[in-house]
Amino acid sequence: MAEVRNADTRERILDAAERLFMAYGYDGTSMRQITGEASVNLAAVNYHFGSKEALIREVFRRRLDWLNEERMRVLDRLEAEAGGQPVKPSLIVDAFFGTLLRMADDEARGGMTFLRLLGRTLTEPSEFIRAFLAHEYKAVMDRFKEALFRALPDVPKAEIVWRFHFMLGATSYAIAGTDALRLVTDWQIEEEDSVDRLDRLVPRLMSFLIGGLRAPLPHFDPPGQ
Amino acid sequence: MAEVRNADTRERILDAAERLFMAYGYDGTSMRQITGEASVNLAAVNYHFGSKEALIREVFRRRLDWLNEERMRVLDRLEAEAGGQPVKPSLIVDAFFGTLLRMADDEARGGMTFLRLLGRTLTEPSEFIRAFLAHEYKAVMDRFKEALFRALPDVPKAEIVWRFHFMLGATSYAIAGTDALRLVTDWQIEEEDSVDRLDRLVPRLMSFLIGGLRAPLPHFDPPGQ
DNA sequence: CTATGATTCAAACGAACGTATGAATCATAG
DNA sequence: CTATGATTCATACGTTCGTTTGAATCATAG
Incomplete structure (x- = not known):
């Protein structure tokens, strides 16, 4: 046979x-x-x-399986090194988003193409795709949320979840590619060639994400609290 | 006739x-x-x-014309009040993103529906849509970038452009709606009903954006600069 | 009322879509 | 070599797509 x-x-x-x-x-x-x-x-x-549906699921599974396992491994290592203490927020953010961004250099794991696909797909209209991604992401999301809760015990959990959401959005845009960047700028990113661009994107984005995550808490004006 | x-x-x-x-x-x-x-x-x-293409262009034009003019008016007023001095970054950010978010309450101007459409469309694959939006946005983008350059004279312009880009991404996600939020959380946003949710989203997002915009500058590791 | 041009309508166009079929071809096991 | 099952192939199915057409209907000007 x-x-x-x-x-x-x-x-x-x-x-x-x-x-x-x-x-x-x-x-x-x-x-x-x-x-x-x-x-x-x-x-x-x-x-x-x-079917076409099953195809795009496999397109994502092929890359996300490794990515999310790698994220878990990195977080495992960080927590082991911290020995009971909470892991620093910036390290958690790097384990999640840095691991993702470093895939861009790994052509064997989809490189920039997969990153841009993922960036676009999180706002994809097709219901079944978002449902599939939510399912694929559930375990790793829960782990990272828990880690952030422990790392930021004074910040309300709802606030952390929202800021995680904002970080996802900023990152998606950043990797959705230069096309979306045309909204902001029309000059070619000056003095930087495209190889250089990615090396610089990671620290740039990381600074922004950490700054947002650690920003002073908002206060809600008229009614609530 | x-x-x-x-x-x-x-x-x-x-x-x-x-x-x-x-x-x-x-x-x-x-x-x-x-x-x-x-x-x-x-x-x-x-x-x-x-045609269908012309229809979606009109869908956007109907809302964006007012939005971008309003953004200009708000920035005009801020610069007049500052009287020659640079406008505070947080006020510029609010003029751009706050004006957008406050459209959610204005049902006559599309309300939450248009906001979610816009949030999704910035990563829309169709080339002609992104090209159209880039064109519609060009003038207001240039104005706000200039304002931020003057407000943050010590920050390299390329850095400001990138951070504007990151802010756009975070905001798009925030308004693309609860569907995308399912990626991060599975609990209903607790104790908050949906009316309340928006009132709290704006200060939450603003804190995050300002925190990211004002974060310490990144340093680029091995080679450049 | 009549004429005119704007608008609505039912129907159809060809093209492209995702999927299915059954025969041809291929690689391997026996 | 032969038999078997995996894979490839050309072709077609039924549906839906965006757009077009020409007649019917409507509102207003003269």
């Missing part, structure tokens, strides 16, 4: 789908674009993955 | 399109959905607007 799955076809489809979903979105990318770019037959996607 | 355009049909189409584009995205919303929800004939969109 010949049971060896042709890994090459599967990978070629996943690579093409990753790139096209990043560029044109889920609804904006057709099966014929994907199979054309991957140089495989139109029926190959349904044969190997079952 | 009967030259009075039926404003009712146009407005009903725009309202339906705004709501549906918010919920399902541009590619995910069909003309038949829009005209069905608006209770108008299928051909009405092409008759009144020309």
Whole structure:
């Protein structure tokens, strides 16, 4: 029995789908674009993955499995080194967002293409995609929220959750790419070539995130508290 | 000659399109959905607007024209009150992002629906939409960047532009709505009802944004500068 | 009332969509 | 070599897409 799955076809489809979903979105990318770019037959996607929905789930799973496990490993190590004490907030933020951003340099794990796809997809309209991501992210989110709760015992938990949310947004934009940056600027990012740009993006974004996370607490004007 | 355009049909189409584009995205919303929800004939969109592309442009123009003019007016007033001195960064940020967020309470100007649409659209894959938004935003962006340059003379301009970008991302996520928040939390936002939620979101987000904007500058590790 | 132009309407267009089918081709086990 | 099951392939299905058409309806000007 010949049971060896042709890994090459599967990978070629996943690579093409990753790139096209990043560029044109889920609804904006057709099966014929994907199979054309991957140089495989139109029926190959349904044969190997079952459907377009199942394909994009696999596109994400292929990268997110490793990413979220790596995030857990880094946080494990930080907590072990802290030996019972809470981990510093900046280290927790770096474990979550820094680990993500450093994927950009790792072409074997999707590199910048996957990062931009992920950045765009968190606001993706398609319900099933957001539901899928929420499910994939649940465990790692809970771990990191808990770590932040312990690291910032004086900050109300609701406030921490909101700031985590804000940090996700800032990061998504940052990695959604230069296209979105066109909203803010029209000059090419001056004196910086694109290799340099990423090296500088990480510390830039980290400063911003930590500054936001550690900002003075808001006070609510008229009614509540 | 009967030259009075039926404003009712146009407005009903725009309202339906705004709501549906918010919920399902541009590619995910069909003309038949829009005209069905608006209770108008299928051909009405092409008759009144020309095409689906022209329709979504009008959806945005209807709201953004006022928003960006209002932002300019607020900044005008702040600069007049400062009388030559630079305006405080927190006031500039509030003029830009606070003015946006306060639209949520103004149902006549789109309210929360338009805000969520805008939040989602800044990462919209469709090239022509981002190009259109960049064009619509150019003037107001330039004004606010200039104001921030003057307010923060010690911060490199490239740094300010990036941080503006990060602030846009955090805000987009915040207004893209509770759906995206599901990534971070699964509990209903506790003790807060949805009316209360918005009143608290604004000071929460503002604290975060100012904290990020005023964070210590990053230093770039190995090579450059 | 009549004429005119704006608007609405039902119906249809060709193109593109995701998916399914059954035969052809391939690699391997026996 | 033959048999088997995995994979590829060309082709087609039924649906939905955005847009167009030409007649019907409406409101107003003269």
